[in-house]
Amino acid sequence: MNKTILITGATSGIGKATAELLASLGFRLILAGRRKDRLVELKDNLRHLAKIHILNFDVRDKDAISKLIAGLPKDFREIDVLINNAGNAYGMGPIHEGELDDWDNMIDINLKGLLYVTRAISPQMVERKSGHIINIGSLAGVETYPNGAVYCASKHAVVAASEGMRKDLNPHGVKVSTISPGLVETEFSEVRFHGDKEKAASVYKGFLPLSAFDIAETIEFVVTRPDHVNIGDMLVLPSAQA
Numbered sequence: 001m002n003k004t005i006l007i008t009g010a011t012s013g014i015g016k017a018t019a020e021l022l023a024s025l026g027f028r029l030i031l032a033g034r035r036k037d038r039l040v041e042l043k044d045n046l047r048h049l050a051k052i053h054i055l056n057f058d059v060r061d062k063d064a065i066s067k068l069i070a071g072l073p074k075d076f077r078e079i080d081v082l083i084n085n086a087g088n089a090y091g092m093g094p095i096h097e098g099e100l101d102d103w104d105n106m107i108d109i110n111l112k113g114l115l116y117v118t119r120a121i122s123p124q125m126v127e128r129k130s131g132h133i134i135n136i137g138s139l140a141g142v143e144t145y146p147n148g149a150v151y152c153a154s155k156h157a158v159v160a161a162s163e164g165m166r167k168d169l170n171p172h173g174v175k176v177s178t179i180s181p182g183l184v185e186t187e188f189s190e191v192r193f194h195g196d197k198e199k200a201a202s203v204y205k206g207f208l209p210l211s212a213f214d215i216a217e218t219i220e221f222v223v224t225r226p227d228h229v230n231i232g233d234m235l236v237l238p239s240a241q242a
């Protein structure tokens with residue numbers, strides 16, 4: 001496939017499964033995340049399938065992002081598709097007991113980080129009058145639940161930013177899609193509960209959640225539509241979740 005795709009949050013969960021699936025289809029991939037060892041391992045595992053370049057950055061680091069994007073090797077410089085997937089929840093509890101550092105993490109990573117990466121890459125898409133940005137929202141960006149006010153707010157903001165950027169970029173020939181998953185079993189809950197594996201596993205007990213691969217397949221569908229088709233918004237739920 002003759003497209004270059006940048007995936008943020010490629011070291012785990014949805015981003016990693018998407019990297020594996022898109023590599024198997026031969027897309028040229030730029031894989032981003034903070035855990036460099038995982039990026040290196042992923043590149044080693046996928047290099048027989050596709051051209052892979054890794055970028056090691058924190059989405060909160062706006063200076064590093066613009067430098068790394070500007071310094072991409074020639075083969076990877078023109079990014080056709082940006083998948084803004086990096087994100088997590090930190091903590092779960094009522095608003096009056098919230099940890100301020102957790103709130104900063106969610107807003108700085110899920111919202112501001114997504115915006116920084118978009119700001120660094122969208123100008124080249126506008127210039128070429130072609131490109132596609134896929135933002136990973138959440139069911140938490142469409143509804144709210146108790147003890148999740150700030151994560152839900154960060155994801156509502158992602159959905160709003162995604163709609164807004166679709167309007168801004170539409171006249172320039174750039175497509176914007178939002179994919180909003182329900183519960184997916186990844187490292188998400190382990191991060192949310194600050195490494196408590198037992199508590200994390202309990203989130204997925206008693207029903208069959210989505211797998212990261214389920215969302216990777218959804219992303220693949222959105223990426224592979226013809227140029228004149230844009231999947232605007234997709235809400236993808238496990239059958240057990242209403």
Ligand code: NDP
Nearest residue numbers: 009011012013014034035058059086087138184186187188
């Ligand atoms: P994981 O925890 O498995 O993966 C999160 C990814 O985001 C990792 O690759 C991590 O990489 C990356 N990431 C986190 N913080 C940063 C940062 N500051 N800078 C760069 N990369 C970062 O979770 P999921 O795969 O489940 O999550 C992917 C996306 O899907 C998130 O946006 C999440 O909100 C969303 N989502 C998840 C759902 C679920 O139930 N799991 C449901 C709905 C939406 P590293 O730590 O190496 O930087």
Ligand code: 8X3
Nearest residue numbers: 138139140182183184
């Ligand atoms: C992740 C899904 O329901 O835990 O966005 O918020 S949920």
